Amino acid sequence: GLQTSFVLVALAMAGGILLGTMIAVLRLSASRPVAAMAAGYVNGLRSIPLIMVIFWFYLLVPLFIGRPVGAFASALIAFTLFEAAYYSEIMRAGINGISHGQMAAALAIGMTRPQAYRYVVLPQALRRMMPILLTQSIALFQDSSLVYVIGLHDFMTSIGIVANREARLVEFYLFATVVYFAICFSASRVVKRLQRRIAAV
Numbered sequence: 001g002l003q004t005s006f007v008l009v010a011l012a013m014a015g016g017i018l019l020g021t022m023i024a025v026l027r028l029s030a031s032r033p034v035a036a037m038a039a040g041y042v043n044g045l046r047s048i049p050l051i052m053v054i055f056w057f058y059l060l061v062p063l064f065i066g067r068p069v070g071a072f073a074s075a076l077i078a079f080t081l082f083e084a085a086y087y088s089e090i091m092r093a094g095i096n097g098i099s100h101g102q103m104a105a106a107l108a109i110g111m112t113r114p115q116a117y118r119y120v121v122l123p124q125a126l127r128r129m130m131p132i133l134l135t136q137s138i139a140l141f142q143d144s145s146l147v148y149v150i151g152l153h154d155f156m157t158s159i160g161i162v163a164n165r166e167a168r169l170v171e172f173y174l175f176a177t178v179v180y181f182a183i184c185f186s187a188s189r190v191v192k193r194l195q196r197r198i199a200a201v
Contacts, residue, residue: 009079009140027088054075094125
């Protein structure tokens, strides 16, 4: 169950950061309709509870493609699209923190705007915002326990099954609490060290 949780979080984090970065760039577009659509996506997803997004995608994706995709695929799609809305705001802040002169300089030496974003702006923004992105990923790991609504056998679902089978609910849920705390606390310490290292450079 814990392995399923880790794989789900890792894939959703990678997909969410990639999609979120694209949305962040679109929100900064000079085209108002494009920027408005990107903003609508972000504001819309952030206004819906994650548990509802997971449940909706579990029911809606099979209707669109005409066949069931399974709990894991549905959860991965839901987490990726949902977290992209949060990652995009983090990346947008990082992009806005880069001097506009760097974009102008990249354009002046012959780069196209996409090339300037890819080679100049985004690497700096990603490095600067990495601690915050990782902090959001810790919250993603905590939220992964919500996949119980679609029957995915992640860590918490597995804990519940064993706890009911052994009739020892308190002990097993206390164990789950300790595991979540240990993982999230350790990850938060790593993030703090990374923040200090980036600040020192």
